[in-house]
Amino acid sequence: MPKAFEPYVLGGKSLAHRIVMAPMTRSRAHGPGQSPTGLMATYYAQRAHGGLIITEGTQPSAAGQGNPDTPGIHSAEQVAGWRKVTEAVHAEGGVIFVQLMHAGRIGHPSVTGKQPVGPSAVAAKGQVYTQEGRKDFVTPLELTEEAIGGTIADFVTAARNAVYAGFDGVELQGANGYLIHQFLAPNSNRRTDRWGGSPQARTRFAVEVAGAVAEAIGPDRVGLRISPASPLNDIAEDDRADVERTYTALVDSLTPFGLAYLHHSEAPGIRDLTTRLRKQWPGTYILNPYTGAEPTGPDQLELADDGTTDLISFGALYLANPDLPARLKAGGPFNTHDRATTYGGDHRGYTDYPALG
Template sequence: MTPSVDEQTAAQKLFSPARLGAVELENRLVMAPLTRIRADEDGVPTEAMVSYYAQRASLGMIVTEGTFPVGEGRTWIGQPGIETDAQIAGWRRVADAVHAAGGTIVMQIMHGGRIGHRLVSTTGRVTAPSALAAPGQIRTPEGKDEHPVPHALTTEEVAETVAQFAAAARRAIAAGMDGVQVHGANGYLLHEFTAPSTNTRTDQYGGSPENRARLSVEVAAAVAEAIGADRTGIRLSPQHNIQGALEEDADDALTTYRALAEGLAPLGLAHVDVLHAEPAGELVQTIRRTSGAPLIANTGFSVQTTREEAVSLVAEDVAEAVGVGRSAIANPDLARRWELDAAENAPVPETFYVGGERGYTDYPTLEATAETGQN
């Protein structure tokens, strides 16, 4: 069926350039941060990672997988870091390859907090706002184990965490990244401070919505100070209710994220990336309006992002750009496929978190599919 003129105009906006702070995007499709567990056991990016990210350079901006700022914040073996010289050198190869292919790339800096294990943390310690274990189990080099009861960071140690994020951001820029995205989402360290179920602190980082939002704001401010606000973004997932980081009281969530966005507002960040099922709703639009930062919308895990949804989010000015996860895993040339409204490869979840090239760098492009006649 030939698309109507209205549909064509709506789609054009998704494929038009945008600026997120200092980063110039050729189109408004952002590769969402996606953990793939293909670094080596020292957290050094591998050659397969260089190919994988370079293959996806036609998306307007790539956000890397969650990358640990310090080994104590490592959640999985095979996760990359940005702490050592070898890790910086590995990421330099990734950034250079993406730039050579005409793309842009920012690094998601992720401290795992209580989603960790003493056999994975390089200090043997797992930290969090409060000494509360996450539900469920975690993969360790010796098989699955219960999540540990974490060490509750002291107020002084919280200040060290802020400095660790800033130092990691400087190293990301030294590795050639176009910017950094602070991971404040999905039940990891910063989100554990924001969510009331994971934070029972009584110092200035616990209790009131402003206090719970404080660490994310301080980290964003320190990173912005270190590398420039126009290269700094943050990811949030209000009411995602994952990994025991629960925000089930809607009024409290709105107040907390408004406080967080008010704290971000004076910084002038490059983007806020919000994972939420209703990007047009009050919560997400309050964050957007209050922070004043361009919004990358991602509708979350329950349904895979579609072309149609991405087109309408941008055409209807719900967001400046759209984060795409699983379709970007399965389609190295997703921008082209969506521009042509062509068929997509389906992602293979069994290969998401295992090592190797299968299900990583071997998804075919449209041309390769046409040649083999497969889809």
């Protein structure tokens, strides 16, 4: 039997297998003030089979929101809504971390009513989805030293809220071109103060957020997601030597914290960097492997056998298959992801994907 179906202990929590639900934005936080709904509790509980679920990107502050109808975790209403989600997942034997995602320059005034912020006043190329349709990204306000401190404090408050809401931990979104990634990448971080310039300085924001959150709620409740060299949301980490220096420096600085895990969303053509970071990281490694046009599927289970990773995360296939671990074990069949119902809407394409049998 593939090792992926063997139990694993993550941050003191027992997992029945090594198959993880990757974070996926679904834009269905239709409760008051972007709070989670009962429908969201059903969706996550359907996917809890003794494994680890990482929730959709969740804003740690109103200013950190990206797309419309994404949930927050900064108000009492939101915490109450999330508590229903964590209770439902725990009742099904699952372990659940909330992904804390500050959108930074990928936010838009028509969603938040505010100018977004970023490491530097450099707009991303491209467009963001808003209630009024697609709009060009805008130039963010450069965060001042004081505002950086306030943003780190927002992450800490959100992490404390997550514990009140019953989460087993938080995943810091350092991948896919959102705020933490914007600090790591040289095209979005043009700062010359202590938060920018050298690869080491560009890691400072990620390290300070992780350190402050770990101190507040305990390192075994904190994971970090990274996506070195991924071009999503107009990140340009094109210089391979710089990417290696940045991410090996990041791992070096994070190591003493003893975090629960590093979650690597792999960009194309960098398996050698994956191998290097995996060797360097002393804790649990979660890999969301690069698989081209097809989503992560049964062929990737072997990555837990050959030692490439400890745990494997599945995105699109988990979205469409609430009982994914059982289907992987049986070798399929798999429901396919209906793209039309991905973001927003109701239960259709959300809680009505059938389970086997």
